Amino acid sequence: LFAPTESVNDRGKCTVLGGFVQTPFRNYKKIHVKLKEHLSNKYHGFAQERADMFIKSIRSGDTNVINQVDQHWKRQAEEIRQQLVPIVKTIILCGRLGIALRDHRDDGIIDIDTALSGREGNFRALLAFRVNSGDKALVEYLTNARKKVTYVSKETQNELIQICVIISDIKKAKYFSIIRDETTDSSDKEEFCLCIRYVSEDLMLKFGAIEDLCARSIVSEILERLQKLDLCVADCVGQGYDGALALAGHISGVQVLFRQHAPMAVYVHCASHTLYLVLNHESNLTAIRNMFGVLADIIKLIENSPKQKYIFEEEQKSFDKKSRPCSLQSSSQTRWGAPVDAISVIQKTYSPLVKTLERIISEDTDGARDQLADMKSFWFLLITDVLHDILQLMHMLLACLQALQLELVAAKELVILTENKLSAIRDESKFKEYFKTASKRVDELKIPVTFTAPSSKNTRRGELVEMTPEVYFRTQFYYPVLAFWKCGRLYNSLSKVLQKIQKKPDTLTKAYGSGDQNDIDPTALLTEYRVFCDYYFKIGSKVEDNLTDVVKLLTKQGLESSFPSVTVMYKIAITLPVTSAGAECTFSKLKLIKTRLCSTVRDKRLENLIIISVERNFLDPIDVSDIIDKFAEQRNRRIRLR
Structure with missing residues (x-):
């Protein structure tokens, strides 16, 4: 009954405990009287209270001895946990939005006025803002907390950021594929990203610097990370890379070395990179190269001069006062959607752009004469119309290939559909439509349709030397351009992967059909x-x-x-992965988090912040109390949290 050896009775005297406590009660003649006397004793009531508390704690699941002995500890732990909630939520908010937490002067107790002025970093400024907005729990905590137990230091931030990273869904799905890519950050370090694809979802798991870029070092890094996450390497069924030699080499590349540990990890060349190789190959055609060269000269002429950019905006407003003026887009070779954006802006602002170049020439600027002559040529109008439609198809295909829930079979069907659309553009009636549209525009601008006929040296015997403009542009521009635009390389790449699966079911069964549980x-x-x-x-x-x-x-x-x-x-x-776009997306976050001013951030902290920012949706089901529980379990804390 949890009673002491002696207890105080109703008259304040000590009573030696006997029956019902230390010795069995055997005198049944006066059992009713003895039971009433025993129930009236204080030591019985005290013991009954302790017993009720014990039963209540067992039923509620609270088996902590300290909380049962002294309720004050429990209340204090609950209060401190509630005071830590705004700190954890602020860290999650900064991680999701990619906001830098630290500053050069962010140690010690928070000074509210100094933090609000922005001299102690964003994290402390946000906490001070909560205090200034009336967060009473946080005010009490920061006021009464000891100097070394505020839990707002950089070390505590790193611990809480690490706790937010989860991988439970991957283990539940079992089968997964790896996606890897690398880039250079603001401090000129080589950063690599490792993503895991499971059941049509991509999850980023690793981001950090790497010094040795040989295939064996990369494989060791991947295996080490998978082992730390307690993932079975044999359950990896696919690997997707961008086609670099160290990764895709068929003799000693990463894809070959990694298959020694994961036999079923089928290599998939990133479909987006394969398609972009087609786009870069087409740019080698003379007509396309000249067209993009003219675009680059026009963009450089206007966008690099505030005065000429202002003239361009004025001309756009004069043609359409309701629409907002737009800027010319660069046809970057590294950004997949840049070429189609550049051509779309040129087509949309063609007339204002011509007027802008004419105004620039009127002010004695000789640099714009060649650009104006090219823009007012028939071949430029025809090529931009044709390339705009082709690049729109390619851009739509690229966007579809980067969808997270796209599988290889659907990707192959999309490639076939795009190829059919390109075949429709190669039709003679489609060329006549393009030629008619371009002819109508040059008539409005009063531009003559001129061309250079092939010389006799390039003409075979029996061929016609005289050509009409329609025949010339069909043979010299239209069909040569369309001859290069084919998705056969991408189609063959996807088909090879599917054939590996379809033609080798015995390989699958050897990898996954052995052991006690097939x-x-x-x-x-x-x-x-x-x-x-x-x-x-x-x-x-x-x-x-x-x-x-x-x-x-x-x-x-x-x-x-x-x-x-x-x-x-x-x-x-x-x-199985289709593209490595999941890894590419993390590089955009890298530029936002590791900026020029934050270039000294440590690798582990950078990795966790990028994971939180990229996988922000996975933080929604996480309860803040669970984060505090894991934080308390990691090591002994100066103040009690549970």
Whole structure:
């Protein structure tokens, strides 16, 4: 009963404990009287209270002895936890928005006035703003906290930032693919990014500096990271890179060395990079190279001069007073959507741009004469119209290929669809439409349609030397341009990956059909697939449904146990990467977080901040109290948090 050996009775005297406490009660003659006397004793009431508290603590799950002995500790821990909530939320907010936390003078106790002035960093300024806005719990904590127990230091920030990084979904999905890419940051360090793709989702897991860029060092870095995250390397079913020699080499590249540890990690050349290789190849054609050269000269002439840029804006307002003036876009070779944006702006602002160049020439600027002559030529108008439609198709394909939930089969269908659209542009009637549109525009501008006929040296015997403008531009511009625009290279790249899966089911079964618990049964796979196809079409599902919908159907209908091998095969198919765009997106965050003023940020802190900023959606289900619990479990704290 948790009673002491002696207790005070009702008259204030000590009573030696006997029956019901230390010795069994055996005198049953006066049991009712003795029970009433025992119930009236204070030591029994004290023991009963302790027993009730014990039962309550067991039922509530609170088994901490310190909290049971002294409720004051528990109340104090709860108060401090509530006071830490705004600190944790502020760190998460800064991480999500990519806001730098620290400053050169951010140690010690927070001075509210100094922090609000911005001299102690953004993190302390936000905490001071909360205090100034009436956060009473934070005011009490910062006022009463000891100098070394404020939990706003850079070390505490690093611990809390690290806790926010989670990987539970990957382990639940089991099968995954790796995506890797690298770039140079503001401090001229080589930074690499490792992303994990699982069930049509991309999750960034690693970001940091790397010094040795050889294939073996890269593989060691990937394996080390996967082991730290307690992920089984054998469950990796795909690897996606940008095609660099150290990564994609078929003899000693990363894709070959990594397959020694993960036999089923099929290599996929990034579809976006493959398509962009096609775009760069087309720029070598003389007509296209000349057109983009003219664009670059015009952009340099206008955008580098505030005066001439102001003239360009005035001319746009004179043509359309309601629309907002736009700026010329550079046709960057590293940004995938830049060429189509540059041509779109030229087409939209063609007339104001011509007027701008004429005004510049009227002010005795000789540099604009060549650009104006090129812009008012028939070949320029024809090429821009044709390239605009082609690049629009390519840009749409690039955007679709970068979708997170896109699988290889759907990517192949998109490539086929784009190729069919390009074939329609190669039609003779389509050329006549382009030629008619360009002729109408030159008539409005009163520009003669001129061209240079091929010389006799370049003409074979029997060929016509005399050409009409339509024949000349068809043979010298239109068909040569369209002859280069083909998606065959991308189609072949995706087809090879799919053939590796379709033609080698025995390889899949060797990797996943061995051991005590088989993931794929090679003898039942074909039978399962035939039965599932009959069931799939019987319930009215459409043939054009993607693989992700098929997996969702298996899960929703509870068919995973009925078709285990088919389920595994579908999950592997949708886990394979299509592009490395997930890694490319993190480099944009890198430029926002590791700026010129924050170029000395440590690798571990930088990695965690970028992960929080990129994977901000994964922070939504995380409870702040769970973060504080993990923070308290890591090591002994100066103040009690639980």
